[in-house]
Amino acid sequence: MTSVQLTVNGKLSTAEVDDQTLLVEFLRDKLRLTGTHVGCDTSQCGACVVHVDGLAVKSCTMLAAQASGASVLTIEGISGGDELHPLQAAFRKHHGLQCGYCTPGMIMCALDMIRRHDGKLDATTVREELEGNICRCTGYQNIVAAILDAAAATRALQV
Amino acid sequence: MALDKCLALSDWAGFEARRAASERAGLRRGRGIACFIEQGGIFNERMELRFDPSGMVTIVAGTHSHGQGHATTYSQMVTEWLGVPFEAIRFIQGDTEKVPFGRGTYAARSSMLGGAALKNAADIVIEKGKAMAGFLLEAKGAGVEFAEGIFRVANTNRTMPLVDVAKAFYRKGGIPKEFGLGLEATGSYAADPPNFPNGCHSCEVEIDPQTGSIVVDRYTSVDDCGRVVNPMICRGQIHGGVAQGLGQAQREGMVYDRESGQLLSGSFMDYAMPRASDIPEIHGEFHEVPCKTNPLGIKGIGEAGTIAAPVAFMNAVADALDGLGVDSDALQMPATPEHIWAAIAAARPHAAA
Numbered sequence: 298m299t300s301v302q303l304t305v306n307g308k309l310s311t312a313e314v315d316d317q318t319l320l321v322e323f324l325r326d327k328l329r330l331t332g333t334h335v336g337c338d339t340s341q342c343g344a345c346v347v348h349v350d351g352l353a354v355k356s357c358t359m360l361a362a363q364a365s366g367a368s369v370l371t372i373e374g375i376s377g378g379d380e381l382h383p384l385q386a387a388f389r390k391h392h393g394l395q396c397g398y399c400t401p402g403m404i405m406c407a408l409d410m411i412r413r414h415d416g417k418l419d420a421t422t423v424r425e426e427l428e429g430n431i432c433r434c435t436g437y438q439n440i441v442a443a444i445l446d447a448a449a450a451t452r453a454l455q456v
Numbered sequence: 457m458a459l460d461k462c463l464a465l466s467d468w469a470g471f472e473a474r475r476a477a478s479e480r481a482g483l484r485r486g487r488g489i490a491c492f493i494e495q496g497g498i499f500n501e502r503m504e505l506r507f508d509p510s511g512m513v514t515i516v517a518g519t520h521s522h523g524q525g526h527a528t529t530y531s532q533m534v535t536e537w538l539g540v541p542f543e544a545i546r547f548i549q550g551d552t553e554k555v556p557f558g559r560g561t562y563a564a565r566s567s568m569l570g571g572a573a574l575k576n577a578a579d580i581v582i583e584k585g586k587a588m589a590g591f592l593l594e595a596k597g598a599g600v601e602f603a604e605g606i607f608r609v610a611n612t613n614r615t616m617p618l619v620d621v622a623k624a625f626y627r628k629g630g631i632p633k634e635f636g637l638g639l640e641a642t643g644s645y646a647a648d649p650p651n652f653p654n655g656c657h658s659c660e661v662e663i664d665p666q667t668g669s670i671v672v673d674r675y676t677s678v679d680d681c682g683r684v685v686n687p688m689i690c691r692g693q694i695h696g697g698v699a700q701g702l703g704q705a706q707r708e709g710m711v712y713d714r715e716s717g718q719l720l721s722g723s724f725m726d727y728a729m730p731r732a733s734d735i736p737e738i739h740g741e742f743h744e745v746p747c748k749t750n751p752l753g754i755k756g757i758g759e760a761g762t763i764a765a766p767v768a769f770m771n772a773v774a775d776a777l778d779g780l781g782v783d784s785d786a787l788q789m790p791a792t793p794e795h796i797w798a799a800i801a802a803a804r805p806h807a808a809a
Binding site: 337339341342392394395396397420421423424425427428430431432433434435436437438439440441 | 522523524525688689691692695696697698699700723724725729731732733735737738761
């Protein structure tokens with residue numbers, strides 16, 4: 298057993314976990330934050346993306362113990378109360394989800410993408426950056442549109 | 457018609473210029489087209505409408521939505537037919553404790569079969585409502601009409617909204633016994649005769665003959681799915697279907713070890729699901745020809761993309777390789793870069809001769 302201490306969505310959580318406990322298991326099973334999904338468990342699909350100390354990581358491939366001491370942001374933590382985060386609103390507006398399974402990971406990945414590129418994104422870049430996130434429903438088109446829209450809105454706010 | 461639209465939308469006429477540009481870059485460009493027809497929707501389906509004493513209505517669906525947007529599409533229909541506010545509609549599906557029977561979602565069937573069954577249920581609600589409205593408005597044998605959510609005694613100004621009539625079915629008393637208690641209706645519909653979604657898709661690819669790698673550079677879809685209830689959802693269905701079709705044609709394949717029978721493509725590490733950069737922006741339009749074999753004019757939408765895309769893609773690949781001596785009939789799906797490169801290499805001696 299290992300003692301871990303994480304700040305998740307601004308809230309400090311301390312727990313004893315098995316050494317092999319994955320970060321995604323900790324989030325879903327211990328904290329019941331089930332917005333983060335497990336798709337493939339092999340770092341391929343990206344449904345489990347969360348932010349650890351500001352970086353997008355696949356939480357199925359990180360031990361909870363490795364994240365101890367870190368600050369974790371999950372899909373539950375990006376919006377304020379009932380208000381959608383602008384990126385969530387853009388996914389809704391552009392029909393960027395169908396079954397919704399990949400959506401939490403897509404949004405956490407996109408949030409990181411927009412930040413790293415300072416909102417300056419084009420369709421080709423977005424598609425390349427989504428390499429690690431798989432969607433079987435949408436053909437990606439409306440996901441790309443949603444991310445570009447949210448990125449443009451982010452730029453507009455900065456000007 | 458769909459063909460003409462597709463040719464215009466895809467700038468079919470500008471292909472030669474694009475091909476010349478590709479050629480200057482050492483790439484081979486090809487185009488393909490697929491005119492398709494399918495049979496949409498099979499079997500029969502069952503839908504229920506249940507009002508409650510507050511005037512809310514619940515759709516109990518025999519179909520199942522796992523991303524196809526049924527809650528939205530069915531609610532649009534109920535709002536249109538019964539004049540109930542969108543926000544006053546609830547949706548139940550997939551729970552065997554709550555849905556007495558249903559066949560689910562497959563074969564591009566839900567909007568047409570589920571929708572037509574729902575229409576059947578809505579018509580029954582209107583008929584029951586007319587009788588109740590006749591009593592409440594003291595029609596005394598005069599006809600009761602229904603339009604845009606309002607019952608009206610014919611040739612009078614005596615009216616009542618459907619929601620109020622629905623609530624009356626739950627009154628504690630003062631209602632003739634023959635109305636029973638509650639307002640609900642079950643509708644059904646069968647896909648007999650069926651419907652035939654159809655359309656025309658085109659695809660352009662660029663192949664690097666040195667490596668066999670393929671880029672889908674342009675994809676255009678024109679679909680006749682009958683009446684389009686929700687354009688955003690229907691477009692989403694086309695996008696997803698095309699991505700499925702392009703995945704199947706380009707790279708998705710189950711690979712087994714010849715010696716041991718072991719599955720080699722058993723995870724996303726090995727099974728090549730298309731990524732965002734593998735799928736082009738799809739330019740799509742609808743060519744709406746209302747279906748005549750169901751009351752809603754709807755044809756299926758869910759599988760159109762999967763049917764058209766592999767054909768359009770493989771035709772484009774064959775066109776791109778034209779002149780290299782490749783036996784295009786021997787090209788197999790998935791047309792992976794390795795497969796294409798091998799086909800080009802195998803044809804080389806013949807091309808030289």
